[in-house]
Amino acid sequence: MIQAFHVYKQYDRESTALSDVTLHVPKGEFCFLTGPSGAGKTTFLKLVFREELPSQGQILVGGRNITAIPESQIPELRRSVGVVFQDFKLLKRKTILENVSFVPRILGVPAREQKRRAFSSLKAVSLHHKMHAFPRQLSGGEQQRVAIARALINEPMLLLADEPTGNLDPEMAEEIMRLFLEVNARGTTVLVATHDREMIQRMGKRVITLERGRVSAA
Amino acid sequence: MALFRALGYFFGEAFTSLWRSRLVNAISIGTIAVSLFVLGAFLTVAGNLGDVVTKWTEKIQIIVYLEADIEDRVQASLENRLIEDPAVESLDLVDRSEALERFKTLFRDLSSLPEDLGENPFPASYEVNLRPGHQSPEEVQRLANVFVDVPGVQEIQYDLLWIERLATGVRLLRAAGAFLGGILVLAGIFTISNVIRLTVYAREDELDIMRLVGATRAYVKGPFVVEGMLQGGLGGSLAAGLLWLTLGWLARDLNTSELLGRTAFALPTEISMALVFGGMAVGVVGSLVSLRRVRV
Numbered sequence: 158m159i160q161a162f163h164v165y166k167q168y169d170r171e172s173t174a175l176s177d178v179t180l181h182v183p184k185g186e187f188c189f190l191t192g193p194s195g196a197g198k199t200t201f202l203k204l205v206f207r208e209e210l211p212s213q214g215q216i217l218v219g220g221r222n223i224t225a226i227p228e229s230q231i232p233e234l235r236r237s238v239g240v241v242f243q244d245f246k247l248l249k250r251k252t253i254l255e256n257v258s259f260v261p262r263i264l265g266v267p268a269r270e271q272k273r274r275a276f277s278s279l280k281a282v283s284l285h286h287k288m289h290a291f292p293r294q295l296s297g298g299e300q301q302r303v304a305i306a307r308a309l310i311n312e313p314m315l316l317l318a319d320e321p322t323g324n325l326d327p328e329m330a331e332e333i334m335r336l337f338l339e340v341n342a343r344g345t346t347v348l349v350a351t352h353d354r355e356m357i358q359r360m361g362k363r364v365i366t367l368e369r370g371r372v373s374a375a
Numbered sequence: 376m377a378l379f380r381a382l383g384y385f386f387g388e389a390f391t392s393l394w395r396s397r398l399v400n401a402i403s404i405g406t407i408a409v410s411l412f413v414l415g416a417f418l419t420v421a422g423n424l425g426d427v428v429t430k431w432t433e434k435i436q437i438i439v440y441l442e443a444d445i446e447d448r449v450q451a452s453l454e455n456r457l458i459e460d461p462a463v464e465s466l467d468l469v470d471r472s473e474a475l476e477r478f479k480t481l482f483r484d485l486s487s488l489p490e491d492l493g494e495n496p497f498p499a500s501y502e503v504n505l506r507p508g509h510q511s512p513e514e515v516q517r518l519a520n521v522f523v524d525v526p527g528v529q530e531i532q533y534d535l536l537w538i539e540r541l542a543t544g545v546r547l548l549r550a551a552g553a554f555l556g557g558i559l560v561l562a563g564i565f566t567i568s569n570v571i572r573l574t575v576y577a578r579e580d581e582l583d584i585m586r587l588v589g590a591t592r593a594y595v596k597g598p599f600v601v602e603g604m605l606q607g608g609l610g611g612s613l614a615a616g617l618l619w620l621t622l623g624w625l626a627r628d629l630n631t632s633e634l635l636g637r638t639a640f641a642l643p644t645e646i647s648m649a650l651v652f653g654g655m656a657v658g659v660v661g662s663l664v665s666l667r668r669v670r671v
Contacts, residue, residue: 206587208587229591232586232589232590232591232592233589234589235586235587235588235589236588236589240587240588246580246583246584246587247584248581248584248585249581250581259585259588260588260589262380262384263585263588263589263590263591263594265376265377265380265381267376267380268380307588
């Protein structure tokens with residue numbers, strides 16, 4: 158699902174975020190991307206969903222070379238890849254139903270179908286009963302579940318999560334990981350960037366380790 | 376259908392944003408309205424005066440004033456000579472009493488003047504209408520030269536030069552209006568551009584999220600372009616409304632003379648439409664200029 162070949166990312170001469178990163182995440186796998194702060198985990202994820210371009214190297218997602226696609230095709234890529242962020246990134250002025258239905262909306266899906274899919278997605282994360290609430294009215298864990306619902310509404314082939322439990326207490330973190338496992342069980346490839354070693358050990362999944370921008374274990 | 380849904384989204388978001396920052400948007404709309412009001416006023420007055428000038432030019436007349444004690448046979452001879460001139464299409468005799476009535480109608484405030492003087496000071500005259508094709512300064516000058524010394528003629532008056540000066544004045548007014556209008560339109564674009572940029576900055580987080588979940592640039596930008604268009608359109612509508620009220624007040628309260636008629640202060644529909652649609656265009660351009668400079 159994700160294939161990276163000799164990927165470098167330099168911001169300037171003194172700042173190299175990634176150095177000669179080559180890795181492979183097969184389809185359907187659940188994988189952790191770990192390392193200390195500044196190791197390059199977030200940078201790598203940003204390259205995978207084309208928020209940034211690598212300085213060198215290539216990255217294939219679903220067999221498609223995303224480093225070569227034109228800017229006009231980036232939205233299409235992002236709709237096929239769900240992303241969950243540490244700070245949730247929900248639209249504060251919209252209800253959680255509107256937040257989740259925004260994704261099918263931009264695809265031109267009819268309003269009724271948007272609501273149906275959004276409701277279904279929220280039900281999968283057990284938040285359908287709060288669909289008219291605003292993000293500020295939810296706890297951190299609930300907001301993260303909404304973000305997951307939004308990331309999954311298009312049934313993406315790949316789910317990326319950048320420190321998804323960084324702002325949550327251990328119980329909430331467990332709940333989120335359980336959701337990820339369920340998603341993975343349904344066939345979605347999951348790549349979670351985290352520095353939570355205890356979580357990684359408990360989950361017992363494959364781990365790719367980055368240190369100072371290089372792959373030290375995979 | 377997808378296009379209609381997208382447009383529905385753009386308009387919905389635009390209206391919400393307009394309402395949410397209504398004070399800032401009201402100031403922007405007001406600024407546009409003032410700019411377009413001034414531009415519209417220039418265009419209207421210059422356009423209407425131009426129409427009046429055109430009408431006058433088509434009806435160029437020479438007025439041959441008769442001596443007060445002209446004999447009937449001298450007057451008849453003069454009349455025949457005028458009719459026979461190839462440049463003359465028709466004559467209208469205005470006798471002294473009719474001239475007095477015309478004066479009283481045109482200048483109501485001075486209508487008692489002749490009685491105060493004790494006599495009718497107005498001479499009789501022939502209003503000479505020229506044939507089409509002979510309405511030129513040269514023909515007018517020729518006729519004046521031919522008839523100025525004819526017995527019975529006191530004075531010959533022709534208003535061609537004055538009309539030409541007025542036409543030049545109208546052209547200058549139009550040019551000044553176009554120049555000023557250009558500056559005001561730029562000011563309008565600048566205003567809307569800055570308001571939209573402020574809106575974009577205020578919603579930067581929201582726009583980031585939209586991009587990250589796969590919204591196209593068009594989808595992200597669309598609501599802002601529509602918002603700019605609505606601001607400009609509302610400004611243009613306000614300008615047209617104010618202009619209509621102002622011109623209506625001027626036409627009523629200045630008691631416009633019969634010469635100008637009410638046409639000088641009439642607001643043509645085309646100008647109203649131009650202000651509204653021009654405002655919308657200014658809004659769209661302002662938004663696009665702003666959106667080019669920010670990352671969306």
